[in-house]
Amino acid sequence: MSDILRRGRLSSTPDKDIMDFTSSMAADKWIFEADVLVDMAHTIMLKEQGIIREDDCSAILQGLFKIREDGIEALDHSYEDIHISLESRLIDIVGEDIGGRMHSGRSRNDEVATCMRIRLRDEMLSLMEELTALRASLINKAAENINTLMPGFTHLQHAQPTTLAHHLLAHSDALSRDTARVSDAFSRINKSPLGAAAFASTGFDLDRGRTCFLLGFGGLIENSMDAVSSRDFLIESAAVMANIMINLSKMAEEIVIWSSTEFNFIELDDMYASTSSIMPQKKNPDTAELMRGKSGVAIGSLMTLLTICKGLPLSYNRDLQEATPNAWRSVETTRSAVRIMTGMIATMNVNADVMAMQSTTGFTTATELADTMVRAAGIPFRTAHQIVGVLARGDGNPSLADVDEVSQTILGEGLSSRGLTEAMIAEALDPVMNISKRTVTGGPAPDEVSRAIAAREDNLEEEKFAISELNYMIENSLNRLFVVAQDCVEGKK
Ligand code: ARG
Numbered sequence: 001m002s003d004i005l006r007r008g009r010l011s012s013t014p015d016k017d018i019m020d021f022t023s024s025m026a027a028d029k030w031i032f033e034a035d036v037l038v039d040m041a042h043t044i045m046l047k048e049q050g051i052i053r054e055d056d057c058s059a060i061l062q063g064l065f066k067i068r069e070d071g072i073e074a075l076d077h078s079y080e081d082i083h084i085s086l087e088s089r090l091i092d093i094v095g096e097d098i099g100g101r102m103h104s105g106r107s108r109n110d111e112v113a114t115c116m117r118i119r120l121r122d123e124m125l126s127l128m129e130e131l132t133a134l135r136a137s138l139i140n141k142a143a144e145n146i147n148t149l150m151p152g153f154t155h156l157q158h159a160q161p162t163t164l165a166h167h168l169l170a171h172s173d174a175l176s177r178d179t180a181r182v183s184d185a186f187s188r189i190n191k192s193p194l195g196a197a198a199f200a201s202t203g204f205d206l207d208r209g210r211t212c213f214l215l216g217f218g219g220l221i222e223n224s225m226d227a228v229s230s231r232d233f234l235i236e237s238a239a240v241m242a243n244i245m246i247n248l249s250k251m252a253e254e255i256v257i258w259s260s261t262e263f264n265f266i267e268l269d270d271m272y273a274s275t276s277s278i279m280p281q282k283k284n285p286d287t288a289e290l291m292r293g294k295s296g297v298a299i300g301s302l303m304t305l306l307t308i309c310k311g312l313p314l315s316y317n318r319d320l321q322e323a324t325p326n327a328w329r330s331v332e333t334t335r336s337a338v339r340i341m342t343g344m345i346a347t348m349n350v351n352a353d354v355m356a357m358q359s360t361t362g363f364t365t366a367t368e369l370a371d372t373m374v375r376a377a378g379i380p381f382r383t384a385h386q387i388v389g390v391l392a393r394g395d396g397n398p399s400l401a402d403v404d405e406v407s408q409t410i411l412g413e414g415l416s417s418r419g420l421t422e423a424m425i426a427e428a429l430d431p432v433m434n435i436s437k438r439t440v441t442g443g444p445a446p447d448e449v450s451r452a453i454a455a456r457e458d459n460l461e462e463e464k465f466a467i468s469e470l471n472y473m474i475e476n477s478l479n480r481l482f483v484v485a486q487d488c489v490e491g492k493k
Helices: 016-022 025-048 054-070 082-094 108-144 164-189 208-214 224-229 232-258 286-309 318-347 352-358 366-377 381-391 400-411 422-428 431-437 446-489
Strands: 149-154 157-163
Touching (some): 025 054, 025 108, 025 208, 025 318, 082 108, 108 164, 108 224, 108 446, 208 446, 366 381, 366 422, 381 400
């Protein structure tokens, strides 16, 4: 069969080695569906503009419906990309006199950019859904653990008592910003480059607004050079996904540490564990470790995308083809990691007793004791910090007499004479009392955490609604496209 792309200008064909090097067919499987949509919208617009005849349009659309039904496998994989292979199949089906008219006023340059935006907007919507599910999982676990004491850490050293709910909400809040970033990226992804052709647009009287509408885009990438050359939408998405993977990696690291014998804070469901081929007793948190490791894939994809785009002159350069598989790698890795983390959190067992026991070891209540001295005895915080620091050299459970003795050496007087009592010290050393006092906005006090959980649950509902609206809008547009295409096939206007 004659090669519809090369038969004119070129006389020799690339060997298998060159083809493997230059072809994008493997990564193009991601955009097969999108390519058919783009072809349909472009064809309909060509007819509406009087650029192709109605009966040609009808035959082309019929061919495209068949190609869509037969799937990517029916295409000739020896072509260098999906666009030309799809066009060649169309020509096989309807003949060149008809099929050969589809590519009027178009280039693979605007075509591929449009396809990628169509596929990526779907991926970003799914990712947003998955992120809301993960946040719901974290928030549910938090709701079950509002009173579950645990030591909070700085420098991975016991720092102050907190609750597991407070800790989990920190992760869900970070992921809420990630969701907003995905949504923000979506608004820039969902723009149509179609009609830019190779880069200089075309002398055909195209209606770019019409294809934009038919494909459900929110607007145009107007400048035709910018439209075919820019991959900032991929870079931006990959950057957001790299950040999501960093957040998941941090969570995964905690899961690994908390599952250790030394911590024993949690136990993962066996589903997420693996064992050793030699040590029969092992239960390893492999899934969490892989999540930590796969953050490297997302970071690597971002670096690759940035490097590919760096220093490219306007407008289209074939280097850009190499961006595509990296974008997909980042999407696949990130979306699956978010889904897996959701289940891992939902099914993990919390060893609340161990956490509670550990919540005060390492004198985690020292800050509250110093604060109590400030409030009860009216001494400056810095002085209280010194007194408690000296007491911390002991067993972490000082009595009023101990306090007075240290205070005597530093201040020349005991704090009992300034109003500090044994009961106040006992209260300061009680982790539950510590937490109940931290009612500041965003603090771990149970009432404040309950408020925070309720607010986040409301936000999640609103976000889910907004995501479903976007999904509906796109689905609706594409259904409309199919209806318009079907009408053309049937010769209706
Ligand atoms: N496979 C190409 C890509 O992914 C499609 C565009 C080809 N354009 C060209 N001028 N060779 O970028």
